[in-house]
Amino acid sequence: MARSLLAATFLAVTLSPFFVQQAIALGQEACITFQSSPGSFAIVGSNRRAAPIYLSPDEWPGVQLAAADFAADIRRVTEARPSLTNVTAVDIGSLRGTTPILIGTLGKSSLIDALVSNTGLDVSGIQGKWESFISRKVDNPFPGVESAYVIIGSDKRGTIFGVYDHSEQIGVSPWYWWADVPTTTRNQLFATPGGCQHGEPTVKYRGIFLNDEQPALQNWAFEKFTNGTGSEHFNSPFNRFFYVRLFELILRMKGNYLWPAMWGSAFNVDDPLNQFLADRYGVVMGTSHHEPMMRGTPNEFGIFSEGKWDYTTNSDNIKKYWVEGVERAKPFESLYTMGMRGFGDLPLSEETNIELLEQVIADQTKIFEDVFGDDVDISEVPQVWTLCECFVFGPDKEVEGYYEKGMRVPDYITLLWADDNWGNIRRYPTPSERSRKGGAGVYYHFDYVGDPRNYKWLTTTQLEKVHEQMSLAVDREATRVWIVNVGDMKPFEREIEYFLNIGWNSTRWTHTNVGDYISAWAQREFDVNAATASSISGIVGNLTRYNARRKPELLNATTFSLINYREADRVLADWDALVAASTRIYNQLGSSFKAAFFQLVHHPVIASANVGHLYVNAGLNNLRASQASQAANAYLERVNNFFDQDWEIEQQYHRLLDGKWNHFMSQTHLGYYYWQQPMANTLVQPPLVRISPRKQALPGPMRITVENSNGAWPGDNRNNCKDGYNCGEATLTLDNYDTIGSKYISISAGGPTQFTYTVAANVSWARISSTRGSVSAAGREPEQRIFLSVSDWSQLAPGRNVAKLTITANAPGQTPSIVSPTFVAIKNAAAPGFSGFVEGAGVISIEAAHATRKSEVEGNAWQELPGLGRTLSGVTPLPRRDEKFAAGSGPTLEYDFFNFNTISGSGNVTVTVLLSPLFNVASDASPLEFGLALDAQAVQTVRPIPPLTKPGDFPPGWGGEFGWVANSITPYVATYNGIEPGAHTLKISAIDSAIVIQKIIIDTGGLLTSYLGPPESIRV
Structure with missing residues (x-):
């Protein structure tokens, strides 16, 4: 269980709509301020000079890298350049006269160990802990040094996380490069004397999985990190220049684990420095659920081994292949995937049995014993078995099934339970399973390829859902390993960080403060005040709600009812309100923040809203065509415009910052025919319809449609009644407890001739929103709605009250066209005193x-x-x-x-x-x-x-x-x-x-x- 030794607070001084005075710390109380206070430590003081930073030369390389980033971050914020120096314990005298920042790891840094020895600093809260840190002001740490500010980690990543925590608080977002979040400049930076501290994280291994890398991530990486030629064997662009950017990002978010890109790639082969640099930075490497023993399978197997991927006939070659993978990974910090699946995330054959798979695990264990030798306890080598039906096709969804049918692995192997690929975790450890040494974890998805549809384009996951599911994982003690499939990574920036943040400290985030998290995130990313951040939180909450209730890839022309409960109207109104709210903030932000806000908030809002409009208008096109209404053509034109706008929005993203993120929105998302992504965006299904604009409908110039019906009048329509002919007029019914409170009639053109209309009722209680007007197929609006309601329910008799309406259309040179729908008002009454x-x-x-x-x-x-x-x-x-x-x-x-x-x-x-x-x-x-x-x-x-x-x-x-x-x-x-x-x-x-x-x-x-x-x- 995570424990933050200080509670989190988010404070902002409202000096202007877009200015935050207090440091933002996602996950704990801020220990950085921008003004001096009694006893505070000046990182950059009133003299605009930065405190020097010192480390021991025997410190971990990853800590050295993080400290260099911290120095750069201080300069980024204040323009003051701190010195960064290695100093040994015997050279401590060189610190005389300074007021330094000292960074290091207990038991690794001779500088920090000497400080603890000199001062008696209490480090018992982090001693021997996993990834824990403290920071604070220390008086007289060494002779001639009046005070220092120390950042001390319990281990390598504890120190790294302590350093990056301070970087975040001084105002450098983890996404400063990956989402272009700007840094607000400050004249001064101070640390509170008590500093910050954090105990062991909730989840031991917290990571992301790059997956489904085409067409976005791979093409982008080719453009930005290669000269057009990829790796030797697989032509992959995912080299060390790409990965070091990613390693830094993961660590800044308090993550520690990575499953690398795998389709058409092999992490260890694409660049021989990839795994070396991951370890140097401090990122634990793994391989995906179907790539055992640190080999990029199937890609590596086809190059570096022989025979088929079949353990019944080719086990000797497969074992040799695995031995080489373990030998290659042995010098580095790794978490090994165990077991065996088919090539390319496919199931093994139907004949595969539990005994064979248990033999696979036994042979893999023997490989560890041989490679690591007697000096290493194999149960201490991190291993994971993923119980995942991750590529859902055909009758074989086997891995979890093997476990449920009795297959078991050694107690020290982590059982990695999975969601259903759609964010719904299938299984948690039972009480009897929670005592296993290897524990359990969760494999989660923000992106997916497979049944019933791919979803890879935009963010479609509610943070509220993430919290509900992952907090259940915490409660059920599935906290050894968390890994989330993030596809191309962008555009899931916010969701990734939240997932990792829960894993870092689950006690901080509750079922009721997800909105607070987003507000704090918005303040950090866009330097806005609390009120504006709250507005952004509302935008994000609705964006993800609207996209999660049915993912854009699954939308069609009739997903939302076109005739009942005004559902499609309400959906589009909601999208329009969201676009308006996002646009207002986008327009008010300073120019330096627009690119980040566009990527993280505005683009998914306008792109999603546009697709929503496209599909609803396509449905209306089909419906009105079936009703012989010229409005069908207007809706067809709108659909074409929305389709074109989809491309323009994509290009707006790709042109951002001179094309920095070119390709990232190239994922197709319109016109799915089956689970797999369409090879090109297709306009819509069903086919759009064009009605003759010159020929008048048989019944005359006017078309009448009514709420709750697919029918149309005058004339015949299959939906007017059971037989579809000689049906009589439409009836609309309203009662006094109807939530919507009215019914509508739509009037549109049945041909090219403009006409005027009148609407009258034979009773006074029938309120008609408009009693006259004119309609033309060439008008700005394809149809006009007349709303019917009751002027005063108290004047109606209980039960049914019937009004007869007369709608008359007059077109030049034609006999008046008359439709006479019935309007029924039902007056009900709940029992006196009823409440509910x-x-x-x-x-x-x-x-x-x-x-x-x-x-x-x-x-x-x-x-x-x-x-x-x-x-x-x-x-x-x-x-x-x-x-x-x-x-x-x-x-x-x-x-x-x-x-x-x-x-x-x-x-x-x-x-x-x-x-x-x-x-x-x-x-x-x-x-x-x-x-x-x-x-x-x-x-x-x-x-x-x-x-x-x-x-x-x-x-x-x-x-x-x-x-x-x-x-x-x-x-x-x-x-x-x-x-x-x-x-x-x-x-x-x-x-x-x-x-x-x-x-x-x-x-x-x-x-x-x-x-x-x-x-x-x-x-x-």
Whole structure:
């Protein structure tokens, strides 16, 4: 468990909209200030001179490199140039008369060891710890030195992290190069006398995995780090010049582990200095889940070995190949992937059996014994076995299945559990598994190639989801290794750092302060005040929510309903509001911050919004064409414009900073035909439609469409009624508890002739938003909406109230065209004194966080996870526990509701509970459960995830273009019989932890098709 020895605070003095006075420290309290205070240490004082920096020459090379970066960072911030000098213990006299910064590692730096000996400085809090550090002002550390500021690490990376922590606080973002975050200049820098300190991190190995490197990262690296020619064997651009930039970034973010790029690359072969430099910088190297024994397989195997990758027929050559990999990696700090998979992340053959794979592990263990010799305890060599179905195709999803069927590996090998490639962790250690010496970890994804679709283009992961899943990993003690697949790395900058930050100190970040993290991040990156940072936090939160509820690669023309709940309208309005908010901040930022803000916030906002508009307008094009409306052509033109704009936005990114990030947005993302990326952006599916602009529709110049219908009037349309002809006029129904509060009629052109129209009603209570107007196919708007509502519900009689409307179109030289829809207003009344949600439009829709009552049992209660999920938030039982509650005995959520109807008057209602996607994370033998009850009926034990068809597979309903992983929701539907109109209470009780509920929908007969479900019902 991580422990920050000081709590984190984020303070800002609001001097102007874009000026932060206080240092920002993500993860702990700041110990850097920009003004002197009593007892503070001057890093750069009022004389504009920088304190000299000293290290011992016997210090780790990685610490020397970090110290050089720190000196450069001080100069970057203040323009003062600190000296950087190596000094031995015998030359300490050279420090006389200085006020230095002393950097070093306990037991490695003779300078620091001498200081501790001289001063009696208490270092017990970090002695012998993993990656821990302290910093503070020390008086009289050596003769002639009045005071010094020391940064001391428990080990190599402890010191490195202490140094880079100070770099961040003085104002240098880890992303200063990789995302062009500028540094605000300061005249002075001071350290508080108590300094900063941090104990052991939560997670021992915290890293990223570069993957799916084409077409973006690889092409960019070719352009920026080669002369056009890549490595000898694989023509890879990922050489030492690329990797040293990455090593520095990882360490600045308090990460320590890397799975390198692998497709068409081999880290150790592409540049012989790659692994040497990783170790020199202090980054632990590994290889991906399907590249055992530090070999880049399959690439290296095809060059440096013989025969097939088949252990049953070619084990001698494969073992020799592995021996060479271990011998090559032995001098360096490495974490070895164990086991064996097929070539290129494919499964092994169906005939592969557990006994063979256990023999593979045994042979790999023997290789370690032979290479490392008797002086090394093999159980101390870091090893990991990834239980991952990472490339999801065909019937074989084998690795986790092997474990579930009984395969075991030595106790000291870390079990690396994986998510489902979509951010939903499949399994956590059970209590009996938590005592293993090697522990457990998590392989997570921000990027993926495979079923049901690739997602590689933009950020689509909610930080709220990351926290919910990774905090569960902490609670279940899966904290030995965390690795996240980051694809090309950009544009997942913020998500990467948050993932690593939780791994560095999970106690700092909670379910309720994700927004605080983003605000602090925004202050650090853009030097904005707290109010502006809060606005940026809201933008980021909504950006990731909108992209996570269905990834852009999975969108189509009818994802969001075009006719029900104004869903598509609301989605586009949300995107437009987000673009406006982001644009306002972008325009107000100083020029030096625009490039960073564009990359990290603005580009994904405008690019995502543009795609959202493209697909909705494509849907409207198809719909209006089927309705014989000239509006189809206007929507076609808009789609073409959005398609062109997609390219322009991409080019805007590529032209940034004279093309520094050229290629990074070249990932195709429009027009998927199956799981794999399209070879080119394709306009849309289904095909767009053009309607004749010269020929008038058969029924006349006017087309009428109405809310909640795909039909059109006058004339025939297959959606006007069951038969599709002689259907009669449209009917629109509104009740007084309908959340939206109105219904609309759209009027558009049926041909090239302009016409005028009038709208009248035969009753006074029918409020009509506009009673006259004109329509032309050539007009600025393709259609006009007329909104119908009730002027005064109190004047209506209970029950049905019917109004007849008359819409008359007059076109030159033509007989008037008349349509007469019916408008029905239903007045309902909940029982006096009722308090709760009330049925509107035949449905009760409730956000899970809005319970009428909730109970606590044994300190456990349902708590809101703000911002998580598709619409508002989620709720989950906290704190988490291993033990189940008996059905109905756990903490309960109660929702009071009032219904006027049942489905077709049958006495039946359906209750749909929408859950965050989840797995039986304690194995199928102990499936996740919660309790569900209506009124006084017996509690129903709900198991939302059915058992697997075979070990290691995915549950029914997971996959496919419209499965619950694609829809980012897991629905559970229950039917209740014998329900009378009136007041009722729905009860949800906790049985297990790890359940997250987002929304509840109760259908009383009026539920309409939509993606996100009805808006929340009115609560009285």
